[in-house]
Amino acid sequence: MKVAIVGVTGYAGMVLYQLLKSHPEVSQINLYGHDQKQAQPLYEAVPQFGPTETTLLLPYDADAIMADNQVVFFATSAGITNALAVPFIKAHFPVIDLSGDYRLKDPAQYEKWYHKPAADPKALQDAHFGLAEFENAQGHTYIANPGCYATATLLGLAPLVQQHLIVKDSLIVDAKSGTSGAGKKLTTLTHFSQTNENLQLYGINTHKHIPEIMQEVQTWDPEVPALQFTTTLLPVTTGLMATIYAKAAPGVNGAAVAKAFNDTYQNDFFVRFTSEQLPTLKQVVGSNFTDIGAIYNPVTNTILVVSVIDNVIKGAGGQAIQNFNQMFNFDPLAGLPTTVALP
Numbered sequence: 001m002k003v004a005i006v007g008v009t010g011y012a013g014m015v016l017y018q019l020l021k022s023h024p025e026v027s028q029i030n031l032y033g034h035d036q037k038q039a040q041p042l043y044e045a046v047p048q049f050g051p052t053e054t055t056l057l058l059p060y061d062a063d064a065i066m067a068d069n070q071v072v073f074f075a076t077s078a079g080i081t082n083a084l085a086v087p088f089i090k091a092h093f094p095v096i097d098l099s100g101d102y103r104l105k106d107p108a109q110y111e112k113w114y115h116k117p118a119a120d121p122k123a124l125q126d127a128h129f130g131l132a133e134f135e136n137a138q139g140h141t142y143i144a145n146p147g148c149y150a151t152a153t154l155l156g157l158a159p160l161v162q163q164h165l166i167v168k169d170s171l172i173v174d175a176k177s178g179t180s181g182a183g184k185k186l187t188t189l190t191h192f193s194q195t196n197e198n199l200q201l202y203g204i205n206t207h208k209h210i211p212e213i214m215q216e217v218q219t220w221d222p223e224v225p226a227l228q229f230t231t232t233l234l235p236v237t238t239g240l241m242a243t244i245y246a247k248a249a250p251g252v253n254g255a256a257v258a259k260a261f262n263d264t265y266q267n268d269f270f271v272r273f274t275s276e277q278l279p280t281l282k283q284v285v286g287s288n289f290t291d292i293g294a295i296y297n298p299v300t301n302t303i304l305v306v307s308v309i310d311n312v313i314k315g316a317g318g319q320a321i322q323n324f325n326q327m328f329n330f331d332p333l334a335g336l337p338t339t340v341a342l343p
């Protein structure tokens with residue numbers, strides 16, 4: 001299968017390209033850049049791929065993408081696909097969009113949280129939210145790949161919310177990400193001197209993943225009213241941890257929590273429940289795994305859940321490939337890394 005990537009020069013796009021190169025069903029990857037007036041050796045644009053990389057970065061051309069490929073992945077910044085994807089939607093051409101432009105069903109919500117014009121309301125309704133362990137992309141042509149914080153948080157929340165184990169207005173999420181989550185663009189927050197040997201909270205009560213998480217949570221339990229969600233920048237490049245706190249519903253104990261996680265994820269290869277052995281970033285970074293630990297504290301009647309992912313793999317390119325595998329009925333593990341970066 002020939003696949004197209006728009007945005008290979010970005011962090012999510014370059015990782016996605018690297019993963020697709022080893023996908024058994026992918027015969028050719030065509031790369032398109034918006035800054036290119038003529039074909040450019042990929043190595044010049046992304047030196048990490050090395051001087052022997054022969055692939056060319058082609059000028060962006062929607063017609064050429066649809067003529068020469070069977071699916072397109074957009075690994076582009078927020079606010080790009082709300083317009084750029086329109087010809088592909090009109091042509092019902094398969095799209096896997098790693099940005100947030102088509103995740104929120106309500107255009108007013110998108111404009112409130114992203115501060116950008118929303119995509120067409122019908123296109124938003126038709127888009128499939130690709131949380132791979134709970135949704136199936138087969139039969140859909142537009143996949144809105146979830147964000148990294150949303151992925152880690154939703155996988156950590158699902159058993160608790162779906163099985164009504166919590167006090168519904170008690171959710172607190174303290175999520176922390178490495179700087180690669182911000183992409184390659186430099187900001188004062190991600191400047192080395194600011195990030196190194198520091199911890200910085202940002203987006204307090206304004207993070208765009210709040211509506212994304214709530215939208216999916218309320219499909220599981222509409223009575224969950226809100227969640228307190230904070231994000232912190234870690235002085236690491238890659239890795240994301242969502243630490244979740246919730247009051248236990250009456251009669252819930254540690255055994256009930258463990259059973260809920262084991263039952264929920266027993267058939268999901270890429271989600272590993274680690275019980276009371278709380279996971280660390282290094283046991284998932286480099287892989288497509290989500291590791292989740294949970295501990296119930298009877299003294300405070302509080303459930304603690306820790307969910308960790310590689311933000312650019314499971315949080316972006318890896319989950320995009322899970323959706324690709326679902327769309328085309330490929331082996332669910334095809335093209336996905338199962339080994340971590342050592343030491």
Ligand SMILES: NC(=O)C1=CN([C@@H]2O[C@H](COP(=O)(O)OP(=O)(O)OC[C@H]3O[C@@H](n4cnc5c(N)ncnc54)[C@H](OP(=O)(O)O)[C@@H]3O)[C@@H](O)[C@H]2O)C=CC1
Pocket residue numbers: 006007008009010011012013033034035075076077078080098099100146147148180181182183184185311312315316
């Ligand atoms: N980083 C992460 O951990 C995660 C990122 N995402 C999402 O994935 C997307 C990419 O993120 P990330 O790789 O971190 O971001 P980067 O800023 O690193 O890369 C952005 C990419 O978009 C391209 N781009 C920018 N403007 C345009 C345009 N007008 N037309 C076409 N392409 C354009 C850039 O090209 P150029 O190099 O030419 O500027 C670059 O390839 C974002 O929507 C992000 O929110 C989702 C989950 C996790």
Ligand SMILES: CC(=O)N[C@@H](CCC(=O)OP(=O)(O)O)C(=O)O
Pocket residue numbers: 078098099100146147148149177178179180181182183203209231233
């Ligand atoms: C550290 C950092 O800046 N992280 C990014 C995560 C972006 C992401 O997950 O992508 P989407 O924009 O596609 O949701 C943030 O907090 O916005």
